[in-house]
Amino acid sequence: MKTKTPLLKVDSVGIHFGGLKAVSDVNVELYPGELVGLIGPNGAGKTTFFNLLTGVYVPTEGTISLEGEDLKKRPPYKITQKGISRTFQNIRLFSELSVIDNVKVAYHSLSKHSILSSIFRMPSHFKGEKEMDEKAIEFLKIFNLDQYKDEKAKNLPYGKQRRLEIARALAANPKLLLLDEPAAGMNPQETHELMNLIALIREKFDLTVLLIEHDMPLVMGVCERIYVLDHGQLIAQGQPEEIRNNPKVIEAYLGEEVS
Ligand SMILES: Nc1ncnc2c1ncn2[C@@H]1O[C@H](COP(=O)(O)OP(=O)(O)OP(=O)(O)O)[C@@H](O)[C@H]1O
Structure with missing residues (x-):
């Protein structure tokens, strides 16, 4: 599935709010057609990362490019026109x-x-x-x-x-669809249907999808690759199986279930 040119390239991106490094030195590459998960404990910086990708926040460091074009300082509506769409944690x-x-x-x-x-x-x-x-x-x-x-x-x-x-x-x-906890509040049947739907629209619309989700079976079941944020930093990336067994991830989620 990977081609040589990433659709989205995020290079050492960060944003600070006063003394708080909400996102710090994050590198992400998404390739056309991929379905990728972004996970991490509460407050890890996932939604902030979406806000950086969509122009809601301007990074204090690093660059973000879509198909090689720098998105920095573009307003959200321009970024939508360039091809990044999102859903929100709260409808x-x-x-x-x-x-x-x-x-x-x-x-x-x-x-x-x-x-x-x-x-x-x-x-x-x-x-x-x-x-x-x-x-x-x-x-x-x-x-x-x-x-x-x-x-x-x-x-x-x-x-x-x-x-x-x-x-x-x-x-x-969009070329890139960002879904912020799309299954939040859904019952198991709805979640199951949603998983199938996400896989279907990815194929049908030739999309790249980045998905924030707390529902681990959903993420592990549907995503090909997963990035893990903790305290604003990427602590792991890889295929679901690698992530499931990664000690850093297990530690970050201590007390929460990762399976
Ligand atoms: N505009 C802002 N001003 C100050 N702090 C902020 C701002 N936006 C986010 N933060 C802080 O950045 C950190 C990361 O928050 P974020 O909402 O991105 O986490 P998250 O991983 O999406 O969490 P959750 O899973 O609970 O939704 C938090 O400490 C949050 O309070």
Whole structure:
């Protein structure tokens, strides 16, 4: 699966908040098509790392590049346009908007239709709108959410809201999809379905996926490689089996289960 050129290259990246090194000297390379896990105990710096990749935070040290292009100091929306999409640990949907509108919002920013044509409802807008509806329904079908398209997002059960978040992230047409604890709060059946779904969308959309997850069976079962953060530093990387047996990882998780 590995090609010579990484899709994402993170070189000695760090960020300090006052005296706290939330992320320090982290090196990560993701190759096209990989499904990679990012794990670590609470407060290890995982979400901060996602915030660095998506431009929410600017690194105080190091560089991040996507397909060889430096992302430093680009605002989050530019980084989304370049090809990095994410979901959040706490669901962030437009709760009062319909399910379909939540998806459409994501690719509005990428669409070629001007704001003017939207405001004045010109014919090109309608053509665009129809195309958008069709495309949004395609996404919703993949996530088995098309029958809820006109429901308000807030009325969906929790597991479906989580799936809708992923559908919305995908609608931005990413090359790299970052999932922050996608199975949080899901029951075992939903988690199992989600695992299959992640594997399926990776294939279907030719994606690279980086996944933060506390559910170890999920990470170990679905990821090909895993990075482990502890106190802001990478303490291990490798295949699930290596990670499971790595003494540093076991020590970091002392008191927590890693199997
Ligand atoms: N904006 C900020 N200002 C100050 N400290 C911050 C900020 N963002 C994160 N931190 C700190 O950085 C550290 C890493 O937090 P982060 O949320 O990235 O950990 P995490 O691995 O995602 O944890 P969890 O698994 O609990 O979600 C924590 O000590 C956190 O308090």
